[in-house]
Each structure stands twice: as C-alpha cells, then as structure tokens.
Amino acid sequence: MKKHTLIIEAGRAETHYWRDLWRYRELFYVLAWRDVTVRYKQTVIGILWALLRPFLTMVVFTVVFGKLAELPSVGSAPYPLMVFAGMLPWAFFSSALSESSNSLIGNANLISKVYFPRLIVPTAAVVTSFIDFLISFLILVGMMVWYRFLPGWQILLLPGFIVLAFLASLGPGLWITAMNVKFRDFRYIIPFLVQFGLYISPVGFSSNVVPENWRLLYSLNPMVGVIDGFRWCILGGESPIYIQGFILSFAIVSLFLLLGIRSFRKMERNFADQI
Amino acid sequence: MSLNDSIISVDNLSKRYLLGHQRERERYTALRDVIERNVKGVIRKTRDLVTGRQIVHGDAVDEFWALKDVCFEVKQGEVLGIIGRNGAGKSTLLKILARITEPTKGRIEISGRIASLLEVGTGFHPELTGRENIYLNGSILGMTRAEIRRKFDEIVAFAEVERFLDTPVKRYSSGMYVRLAFAVAAHLDQEILIVDEVLAVGDVDFQKKCMGKMQSVSEDGGRTVLFVSHNMQAVRQMCQRVLLLNQGEVSFLGEPHEAISAYLGQGGSASATTVDLTDYPRTRPPEGARLLEVSFLKPDGNPALTIGPVEELGVSVGIEVMTPLRHFNLAMALVHGEGLRVFSEAYCDEHPLPDLEPGTYRLTFRIPMRFLKMESYFLTLSMNEKSYHCDHVEGILLPEIVDENPNLQMENNRWGVVRVPVGWEKIQTM
Numbered sequence: 233m234k235k236h237t238l239i240i241e242a243g244r245a246e247t248h249y250w251r252d253l254w255r256y257r258e259l260f261y262v263l264a265w266r267d268v269t270v271r272y273k274q275t276v277i278g279i280l281w282a283l284l285r286p287f288l289t290m291v292v293f294t295v296v297f298g299k300l301a302e303l304p305s306v307g308s309a310p311y312p313l314m315v316f317a318g319m320l321p322w323a324f325f326s327s328a329l330s331e332s333s334n335s336l337i338g339n340a341n342l343i344s345k346v347y348f349p350r351l352i353v354p355t356a357a358v359v360t361s362f363i364d365f366l367i368s369f370l371i372l373v374g375m376m377v378w379y380r381f382l383p384g385w386q387i388l389l390l391p392g393f394i395v396l397a398f399l400a401s402l403g404p405g406l407w408i409t410a411m412n413v414k415f416r417d418f419r420y421i422i423p424f425l426v427q428f429g430l431y432i433s434p435v436g437f438s439s440n441v442v443p444e445n446w447r448l449l450y451s452l453n454p455m456v457g458v459i460d461g462f463r464w465c466i467l468g469g470e471s472p473i474y475i476q477g478f479i480l481s482f483a484i485v486s487l488f489l490l491l492g493i494r495s496f497r498k499m500e501r502n503f504a505d506q507i
Numbered sequence: 508m509s510l511n512d513s514i515i516s517v518d519n520l521s522k523r524y525l526l527g528h529q530r531e532r533e534r535y536t537a538l539r540d541v542i543e544r545n546v547k548g549v550i551r552k553t554r555d556l557v558t559g560r561q562i563v564h565g566d567a568v569d570e571f572w573a574l575k576d577v578c579f580e581v582k583q584g585e586v587l588g589i590i591g592r593n594g595a596g597k598s599t600l601l602k603i604l605a606r607i608t609e610p611t612k613g614r615i616e617i618s619g620r621i622a623s624l625l626e627v628g629t630g631f632h633p634e635l636t637g638r639e640n641i642y643l644n645g646s647i648l649g650m651t652r653a654e655i656r657r658k659f660d661e662i663v664a665f666a667e668v669e670r671f672l673d674t675p676v677k678r679y680s681s682g683m684y685v686r687l688a689f690a691v692a693a694h695l696d697q698e699i700l701i702v703d704e705v706l707a708v709g710d711v712d713f714q715k716k717c718m719g720k721m722q723s724v725s726e727d728g729g730r731t732v733l734f735v736s737h738n739m740q741a742v743r744q745m746c747q748r749v750l751l752l753n754q755g756e757v758s759f760l761g762e763p764h765e766a767i768s769a770y771l772g773q774g775g776s777a778s779a780t781t782v783d784l785t786d787y788p789r790t791r792p793p794e795g796a797r798l799l800e801v802s803f804l805k806p807d808g809n810p811a812l813t814i815g816p817v818e819e820l821g822v823s824v825g826i827e828v829m830t831p832l833r834h835f836n837l838a839m840a841l842v843h844g845e846g847l848r849v850f851s852e853a854y855c856d857e858h859p860l861p862d863l864e865p866g867t868y869r870l871t872f873r874i875p876m877r878f879l880k881m882e883s884y885f886l887t888l889s890m891n892e893k894s895y896h897c898d899h900v901e902g903i904l905l906p907e908i909v910d911e912n913p914n915l916q917m918e919n920n921r922w923g924v925v926r927v928p929v930g931w932e933k934i935q936t937m
Contacts, residue, residue: 237616237618238617238618239614239615240604240609240610240614240615240616241610241615242609242610242612256649258646259647262643262647262652266635266639266643269639270632270634270635273634273635274634341626341629341630342630344607345607345623345625346607346629346630347605347606347607347621347623348647348649501609502608502609505524
C-alpha cells in the first residue's frame with residue numbers, strides 16, 4: 233500500500249497537484265462524456281444533431297457568402313471551403329471559451345463537496361467543445377470530397393495546429409474561469425468578446441485583405457495565427473501564411489496559457505468558499 | 508507500521524470566514540448617504556483587490572472564526588465520532604480534511620488517501636441512467652473506470668436497483684436514489700473515510716445497512732472512519748472515541764458516553780450525578796412550578812455514576828413551586844436514541860394528585876434497569892397542574908449501564924429498545 237504523507241497548511245503550494253492531475257486523469261474524459269451525453273438525452277434524432285448543426289451552418293455560409301455576396305476566394309480553392317476552414321477553429325475557440333468560463337459555476341455542487349484538481353473542470357469543458365470540433369471536421373472532409381479538392385502535403389501538419397487551437401482556447405478559458413468565480417461580471421464580457429472577435433479574426437475574410445502596416449497589430453489576436461495556419465494546411469499552400477504574425481500569435485498563446493494556469497492555481501484555493 | 512502511528516494529526520487548526528454586512532436601510536436615506544456608502548464600498552473593494560485580500564460584498568466586513576485552534580489525532584483503524592451543535596464547525600473541519608477548502612492557520616498531516624462522503628449522490632445527473640451515474644459518481648469519488656467495472660455487480664446488488672439500472676435517475680424514488688448513491692460510496696477503498704451526516708437521509712433499513720457497512724469497513728478492512736452525526740445512538744454504537752466541538756473549539760475528546768453527556772449540557776463531566784435543571788434548555792419557560800435538579804442514585808442511596816444492568820436506578824427530582832397548585836402531577840418518560848419513546852409513567856399512577864403550596868419539594872421514583880438495553884436512554888420530565896403546563900425538560904442522559912459482573916451476558920445487537928424477561932422454560936423432547 234503506497235504511503236505518502238499529505239500536509240495541509242494555509243498557503244502551502246500543492247506539491248502533489250500535478251501528480252493528482254495524473255491520478256484523476258479519467259475525470260477529464262468522464263466529465264466531457266457527461267456533458268455530451270446529457271445534451272442528446274430524450275431527443276429523437278439524438279447524436280445526429282451533432283452533425284446537423286455544423287452541416288446547416290456550412291450550407292448557409294456557402295449560399296450567403298459564396299453565391300449571393302460573391303466574395304473572392306483565395307487561390308483556386310472554392311470560397312465555401314475557405315470560409316469553413318476558417319470557421320472551424322473559430323467555432324471551437326468561441327464555444328470552448330463560453331463553456332469553460334461557466335464550467336466552474338455550473339459544477340458548483342461538485343466543487344463544494346468533493347476534492348479533485350479543479351483544473352479538470354474547465355479543461356473538460358474545452359474537451360467537450362473539441363468533440364464538437366471533430367464532428368465538424370468530418371463535415372469539412374465531406375466538403376473536400378464534394379468539391380473534389382485534394383489537399384497538399386501541408387495537411388499532415390494539421391494535428392499540430394489542432395493542438396495549438398486547443399491551447400489557445402485553454403489559456404484564456406482558464407483565466408476567465410478563475411476570474412468569473414469571484415467577479416460574475418465576466419459572464420457578460422464573454423459573449424461580447426466572442427462577437428467582437430469574430431469580426432477581427434480571418435473567418436469571413438482572408439488575412440490578405442489586411443493592409444501591411446496593420447498586419448503586426450492584427451496578429452496580436454492569437455486566433456489569427458491558428459486560423460491562418462488551419463487554412464494553410466487545408467487549402468495547401470494556396471493560402472498565404474505571414475510568418476512574423478504567426479510567431480507573434482504563437483507567443484501570445486503561450487503567454488495566455490501560462491497566465492491562465494498560474495492565476496487559476498492561485499485562485500483555486502478559495503473556490504469552494506466563494507462559489 | 509505500529510498501531511500507535513497516527514494516521515491523521517491536526518495541529519492548531521483555525522478557519523476564518525469574512526462576513527459582509529449591509530447597513531440598515533433607514534426609511535429616509537439621503538442621496539448623500541447612498542453615494543457615501545457606495546464610494547466607501549468601491550474604495551474598500553479596490554484596495555482589497557490590489558493588496559490581494561478577499562473581496563467581500565456589503566458595507567462592513569466582519570470576521571467569523573469557524574474553527575479555533577483545533578488539535579487532535581486519529582489512529583489507524585479508529586472510528587472517531589464528531590458531534591456538536593449546529594454551527595459548531597463540524598462540517599468545516601471535514602471540508603478542510605477533505606481538501607475542499609483551505610485552513611487559515613494550523614497544520615494537518617495525513618498518511619493515507621481520503622474518501623470524503625460529504626453528501627450523498629455528489630455529481631449525480633438526473634438525466635443520466637443509474638448505470639451511467641454509477642460510473643460518473645465513482646469517477647468523481649476517485650475510482651478508476653476499471654475498478655468501477657469490477658465492482659459494478661456488487662454495487663448494484665448493495666443498492667437493490669437492478670431493474671432500474673437503465674432508467675434516468677430523475678425517475679427514481681428518493682429511497683432508491685439514496686441507496687444507489689451510498690452503494691457507490693460504500694465500495695471506495697481509500698484508507699480514510701470521512702462521513703458527514705449522510706445517515707440523516709433514508710429509511711430505517713437504509714440506515715441500518717449504512718451503519719453495518721461502515722462498521723464492517725472499519726472492523727474487517729482496518730480503515731479509519733471520521734463520522735459526523737446527530738444520531739447519538741449511532742455514535743455510541745460505532746465510535747471508539749468522540750470529539751465534541753463547540754463554537755469552533757474542541758470541547759471534549761474521549762469516551763463516547765462522556766462526550767454525549769457533555770453535548771447535552773451536563774457540565775462536560777460524567778462525575779456530575781446531579782443535573783442542574785435551572786438553566787437547562789427548554790422550549791417553554793416554566794409557569795407556576797419549575798424543575799430544579801435531578802439526581803441519580805444507586806439502590807443504596809449513593810450517587811450513581813454508573814448503574815448495573817439488573818439494579819434499580821433511583822431518580823430524585825427537586826422542584827420549586829411558585830404559586831399554589833391544585834392537582835399537581837409529575838410525569839417521566841424514557842426516550843431511546845434518536846427520539847423513540849419507550850415508556851411513560853406518572854406520579855398519578857400510584858398516588859392521588861396533591862395540592863401544593865409554594866415551596867421546594869422532592870419526588871423520587873425507581874427505574875428497573877433489567878428492562879433496558881446497554882444503550883443510551885434519555886429522561887424527559889414534565890410537570891403540570893390539571894391540564895396546564897408548568898415545566899418540561901427533555902434529553903437528560905441516564906447514567907451509563909455498566910456490567911460489573913462478567914458472568915452476566917447481555918446481548919445488545921438484538922431487536923427492540925427494551926428487554927423483557929419472557930421466562931424461558933428448559934427444552935424438552937416432544
């Protein structure tokens with residue numbers, strides 16, 4: 233029987249925290265599974281909703297932006313594909329941010345009654361959004377088959393960008409979650425942030441349209457690097473990638489991640505008292 | 508590892524909460540006052556935000572110490588009961604041990620994994636089925652999925668919900684819900700179990716099952732159990748030592764019977780064989796007459812610290828009559844454990860009702876211990892004039908029944924709340 237002495241003291245850093253995270257690793261999956269399962273309980277078409285929603289969105293986008301507005305695409309890639317390739321990571325990011333910021337308050341009954349590393353709760357919320365992302369990705373694959381579009385070798389780098397998207401959502405998500413427990417104001421900031429972010433991220437447009445002198449400022453938005461990267465992988469070199477901007481985005485993502493984890497850990501001690 | 512090792516060691520543990528207070532809203536509050544109040548509030552919150560202190564909403568901030576310098580140790584394999592009035596700090600202590608909240612001061616050392624049962628059905632989602640909730644709840648409590656799969660059949664058998672495994676839990680009756688929740692928790696295998704008043708829910712069968720399981724967990728499994736309860740009977744039956752908390756401080760730590768005695772306000776020491784009833788908690792103030800004190804006596808007339816199982820316990824009640832009373836009566840009742848009324852006898856059963864002038868009086872009666880089990884019984888005394896209430900006191904703990912003669916065998920796991928000699932005849936062939 234493994235015997236380790238646990239010491240509980242005011243202000244003491246949790247030396248076992250990362251080991252506990254590993255020990256409770258199954259909880260990441262279980263909480264995400266719970267949220268996804270509950271969503272489709274007592275529905276008639278059940279899990280098909282998960283496919284239907286992104287599919288319909290894609291159709292609307294294609295019709296509105298492609299046929300009606302006739303906005304220019306990039307290279308030889310069909311316009312709907314370009315939009316969808318940008319929309320995918322953005323949808324993941326916005327849903328992850330909204331879900332994780334409310335995750336702690338939504339699970340208040342768990343937080344006040346059981347011990348487990350609290351980091352698991354917002355991360356599981358991001359995992360839930362990730363599952364939706366994977367399903368939408370299937371739709372993307374379907375679209376590529378439909379347009380008979382063959383991606384280049386860049387597609388192999390896609391998993392890297394997927395991980396980047398995950399981390400880009402996790403960082404701000406953790407920070408806002410921790411803040412939200414104390415100041416419920418953040419609950420109202422999130423929808424605004426998401427709405428605003430949609431217009432300054434290259435979802436509906438390509439990064440090409442941004443004038444040169446604004447490029448660097450524009451790249452401060454972490455999702456710029458992620459979305460551009462996505463486009464580049466999927467559309468195969470036909471979408472340009474602005475290297476300096478990308479490196480800046482990457483740095484911002486890392487910064488937010490560190491900031492998020494640190495502030496979360498610091499505030500974690502008082503969650504049960506303030507929730 | 509020797510048995511003298513403490514598995515939990517609590518040293519000067521203190522927990523402070525900050526309370527916010529809203530100032531009284533007077534009817535004619537000037538705008539100036541409102542502005543002044545809000546500005547002060549914002550300044551205070553900003554200052555706290557900058558210096559990193561806790562932000563409290565309200566006009567004024569107050570400190571509340573839920574626990575003050577609590578010290579105790581728990582040995583491996585021990586069942587420790589924690590009792591106290593509501594608000595004494597029991598749940599706060601458990602929360603700190605379960606690492607749900609942090610202490611303000613002090614230090615705790617724990618050698619072993621803790622499973623905390625602060626609530627039955629933590630994490631249960633009403634939309635999920637029983638089967639799904641077993642996996643969910645088990646994971647939250649710390650079991651791996653492989654472990655849950657292995658113990659799945661045992662859990663379902665313990666909960667007796669096999670037919671309803673695939674029904675959403677929101678359709679369960681409250682009994683099924685609580686049985687399922689406890690079944691999952693009962694199959695945890697951490698070394699230390701912390702249980703917070705979970706026995707308060709559920710019917711008698713369920714409570715018996717829970718207690719049985721907790722006892723077997725401690726006796727057969729050698730696990731340590733910390734058990735918070737208001738059920739004195741359960742505490743007395745299961746615990747080897749009891750910790751009494753009072754307003755955040757340790758009031759007593761030791762023998763269950765003495766701790767229960769102290770909890771009920773008998774001066775904190777079992778050596779008091781006379782209970783002073785003048786300040787004893789009552790639901791109604793006395794009118795016309797009041798109970799002064801009650802003394803317990805052995806058959807020879809000496810004060811009874813303990814009483815033997817077949818002796819007669821003398822109970823002597825001192826009263827004071829303030830106004831002249833006609834047809835005065837005193838009734839006694841014996842109550843078992845958590846409130847089951849065993850029997851009630853009155854002065855009027857054996858004597859005509861007297862008319863009393865103001866003064867002090869004494870009434871004595873004898874309870875034959877032969878009819879009682881070796882458990883906790885409480886005395887209720889009630890005085891009235893005709894049908895009018897004079898005074899009423901409940902919860903006076905009887906002296907502990909101690910078997911001084913080792914040859915007498917008293918079985919206490921039997922059914923019932925009393926023992927009645929049924930006159931067994933010697934067995935014969937038919």
